[in-house]
Amino acid sequence: xxxxxxxxxxxxxKRLREEVAxxxxxxxxxxxxxxxxxxxxxxxxxxxxxxxxKVKACEQHGLFSALDRLPATVTEGDLLKRIRQLNxxxxxxxxxxxxxxxxxxxxxxxxxxxxxxxxxxxxxVANAGALMTGRPQFRPCTPYGVMKLLEAYDIPVxxxxxxxxxxxxxxxxxxxxxxxxxxxxxxxxxxxxxxxxHHTKAADIVVAAVGKRNLVTGDMVKPGAAVxxxxxxxxxxxxxxxxxxxxxxxxxxxxxxxxxGGVGPMTITLLLVxxxxxxxxxxxxxx
Ligand code: GUN
Numbered sequence: 305x306x307x308x309x310x311x312x313x314x315x316x317x318k319r320l321r322e323e324v325a326x327x328x329x330x331x332x333x334x335x336x337x338x339x340x341x342x343x344x345x346x347x348x349x350x351x352x353x354x355x356x357x358k359v360k361a362c363e364q365h366g367l368f369s370a371l372d373r374l375p376a377t378v379t380e381g382d383l384l385k386r387i388r389q390l391n392x393x394x395x396x397x398x399x400x401x402x403x404x405x406x407x408x409x410x411x412x413x414x415x416x417x418x419x420x421x422x423x424x425x426x427x428x429v430a431n432a433g434a435l436m437t438g439r440p441q442f443r444p445c446t447p448y449g450v451m452k453l454l455e456a457y458d459i460p461v462x463x464x465x466x467x468x469x470x471x472x473x474x475x476x477x478x479x480x481x482x483x484x485x486x487x488x489x490x491x492x493x494x495x496x497x498x499x500x501x502h503h504t505k506a507a508d509i510v511v512a513a514v515g516k517r518n519l520v521t522g523d524m525v526k527p528g529a530a531v532x533x534x535x536x537x538x539x540x541x542x543x544x545x546x547x548x549x550x551x552x553x554x555x556x557x558x559x560x561x562x563x564x565g566g567v568g569p570m571t572i573t574l575l576l577v578x579x580x581x582x583x584x585x586x587x588x589x590x591x
Contacts, residue, residue: 308557309457311532313449316456317569321365324576328366331583338583339368340398340424340575341390345383345409346376350536351402358400361572367579368395380409384417391419397586398424398579403474421585424578427473435481442578447479449570450511450532451486457559459509459530462487467503469493469520469547470513475534479511500524512547522552530559534567 328338340362344355355371362369372386383401390399399422405411415423420430426442434441443451454461466488470476480490493503495514501524504510512520513534525531535547546563554560561567 308531308554308560310554311453311457311530311559311561311566313453313561313566313569316453317573319456320452320573321361321576324367324573324580325365327584328580331580331587332366334587336583336587337366337368337395338398338580339370339393339396340400340579341370341372341393341396343372343374343383343386343399343401345374345378345402346406348404351404355402358572358575361576362579365576367576370396376406378409380413383409383414387414387417391417391422394586396422397583398422398575400425400575422582424575424582425474426478426578432473432478435478435485438485440485442582443482443574444474444478445574445578446475446513446534446567446571447482448574448577449567450479450534451482452574453532453561453567453570454509454530457530459559461509463489464508465489465491465506466509466511467491467493467507468511468513469500469504470511470515470534472513475513479513479534483509483511514547516547517545518549519547520553521549522554522556525553525556527556528558529556531557531561532567533561533563535563536568 342355359369359371390396399418401414415427420428423431424442426444431442466483468476468480471494480492483490491503493500504524505526509530511532517537531553533546533548537545539545544564
């Protein structure tokens with residue numbers, strides 16, 4: 305039995321991040337240092353780790369980053385006011401509000417308050433619409449990272465059948481659009497889909513983005529398929545695991561991403577890319 309090739313998101317990230325650092329240095333030499341503002345509301349432990357890693361990655365690659373930590377009790381009005389200040393700040397080229405937000409805050413309202421030209425998450429309706437209509441400005445970082453992994457391993461997308469499991473605004477929906485843009489025939493499955501295996505067994509590419517351990521097992525995968533695991537879950541022992549049962553899938557698939565070390569590092573890498581490109585556009589426009 306041949307084992308699947310393990311997709312190394314750390315190695316692919318390293319190459320892309322080196323390119324980001326070079327371009328960031330070139331822009332800094334022209335007097336524009338790419339700047340990312342990150343807003344964290346409350347003290348959710350997982351969000352705090354993600355945010356710390358985003359800020360650290362900026363610092364390591366020559367981007368400027370400013371972290372705002374706001375209490376869980378912050379009012380929606382105060383949060384919106386802070387976003388409007390950052391919209392006007394010429395040192396800031398990207399604004400990221402870490403999700404989820406506390407329940408008393410309307411996250412749609414917050415996302416729409418970020419200036420579309422600084423929305424490096426690609427969540428603003430203007431950017432979601434631009435992606436939908438084939439003129440993307442910012443591609444959402446996680447699905448964009450998945451596309452970069454497929455590209456790095458020369459995994460064909462055009463004319464292939466891709467199954468996306470999950471329909472979130474952050475991953476599932478933009479993932480389906482990016483695969484469609486690249487010429488795949490796309491099926492989107494979710495919690496209400498009967499007989500998930502029927503769909504996954506027919507797929508050349510499976511992207512699992514649900515948040516459920518062992519959702520995709522080897523018997524659900526077509527031999528030779530590429531299986532991309534976007535899940536971030538905890539095992540009973542408290543270690544990180546994805547949505548894919550790695551051990552059974554690796555015996556069937558052609559390619560599989562590990563968790564950790566697969567999609568995870570790519571999300572931050574593409575955030576750096578989006579922030580850099582936003583700064584390049586601003587510098588070009590003389591903003
Ligand atoms: N929470 C989980 N993933 C993300 C992401 O990509 N961006 C933001 N802002 N929040 C998230």
